[in-house]
Amino acid sequence: MTSGTNRIMDEFAKLMTDAAGAAQGVRKEIETAFNAQAERWxxxxxxxxxxxxxAVREMAIKARDENEALLARVAALEAKLAAKTK
Incomplete structure (x- = not known):
């Protein structure tokens, strides 16, 4: 009788393991479908x-820094030009 009970328990454990694997497969499938839908949305x-x-933020920071440097150069050239014309 003990071998019959062990066999039933073994079969039940196998069934639960298979069910857990199937549930995990379904979960992965749902995650994949959800991620694809979210990306489309x-x-x-x-x-x-x-x-x-x-990348665009870094480009904007670089452009702003270059703009400030050019403004300083223009101001220096204008001051130099103003000093020569006087």
Whole structure:
């Protein structure tokens, strides 16, 4: 009788293991579908990715710094020109 009970328990354990594997597969499938749908939704909203935002931000910082340097050079040249015309 003990071998029959052990066999039932083994079969039950196998069934639970298979069910857990199937549930995990379903979970992965749902995650994949959700991520794909979320990406499609974000693409329709014209939302930029973080990497693209950071790249444009760095370009803007560099352009601002160059602009400030050019403004300082123009101011110095204008002062020099004003000193020569006097």
């Amino acid at each position: 974000l693409n329709t909203m014209d939302v930029v990715k973080r990497e693209e935002f950071e």
